[in-house]
Amino acid sequence: KAGVTQTPxxxxxxRGQQVTLSCSPISGHRSVSWYQQTPGxxxxxxxxxxxxxxxxxxxFPGRFSGRQFSNSRSEMNVSTLELGDSALYLCASRxxxxxxxxxxxxxxxxxx
Amino acid sequence: KNEVEQSPQNLTAxxxxxxxxxxxxxxxxxxxxxxxQHPGGGIVSxxxxxxxxxxxxxxxxxxxxxxxxxxxxxxxxHPRDSAVYICAVISxxxxxxxxxxxxxxxxxx
Numbered sequence: 001k002a003g004v005t006q007t008p009x010x011x012x013x014x015r016g017q018q019v020t021l022s023c024s025p026i027s028g029h030r031s032v033s034w035y036q037q038t039p040g041x042x043x044x045x046x047x048x049x050x051x052x053x054x055x056x057x058x059x060f061p062g063r064f065s066g067r068q069f070s071n072s073r074s075e076m077n078v079s080t081l082e083l084g085d086s087a088l089y090l091c092a093s094r095x096x097x098x099x100x101x102x103x104x105x106x107x108x109x110x111x112x
Numbered sequence: 113k114n115e116v117e118q119s120p121q122n123l124t125a126x127x128x129x130x131x132x133x134x135x136x137x138x139x140x141x142x143x144x145x146x147x148x149q150h151p152g153g154g155i156v157s158x159x160x161x162x163x164x165x166x167x168x169x170x171x172x173x174x175x176x177x178x179x180x181x182x183x184x185x186x187x188x189x190h191p192r193d194s195a196v197y198i199c200a201v202i203s204x205x206x207x208x209x210x211x212x213x214x215x216x217x218x219x220x221x
Binding site for chain 1: 142153154156160162208213
């Protein structure tokens with residue numbers, strides 16, 4: 001069974017640009033959650049998608065958005081990048097019961 | 113006060129030592145995960161617990177639902193155990209995942 005795949009692994013962007021990150025969950029999993037990890041703030045919840053619908057959203061500005069496709073792959077987009085958006089972005093594939101969680105390797109975004 | 117509190121924040125041990133990391137939470141949960149994160153980023157769930165105790169090799173995890181407390185033990189620690197260990201709870205209300213701040217473990221040879 002393939003694991004959770006996040007692409008790209010590393011990304012360098014300039015302030016003001018936008019970026020799109022991708023997450024492919026474990027086959028058969030319909031729930032994908034996104035998290036931002038920074039040294040100062042730890043892991044913070046961005047949003048969760050289930051069957052193409054956003055089920056929950058964390059406390060992040062509207063520059064952060066996401067979507068989920070019919071094959072359960074999810075993308076998150078950050079527009080008008082700021083230096084403070086530099087972080088590791090992780091996605092988790094949640095099992096049918098909702099209690100299992102499998103994480104991807106993350107995308108490390110650096111904004112310069 | 114955070115909903116999930118971990119201690120200690122940092123831990124340095126000599127190879128072979130017995131290690132304990134603690135996690136206390138204040139919300140109702142349906143499960144608790146102990147996560148391991150090595151430098152480079154990827155997170156692996158070591159254990160998922162809803163009651164009692166689980167053992168995998170040198171790692172043992174326990175949970176006391178009544179006291180809202182869990183511990184992760186590492187017996188005969190090894191330098192390859194050096195990583196950040198994160199306690200994460202699954203909310204019993206909406207299945208949200210909530211995280212502790214993590215414990216950075218360094219095991220010296």
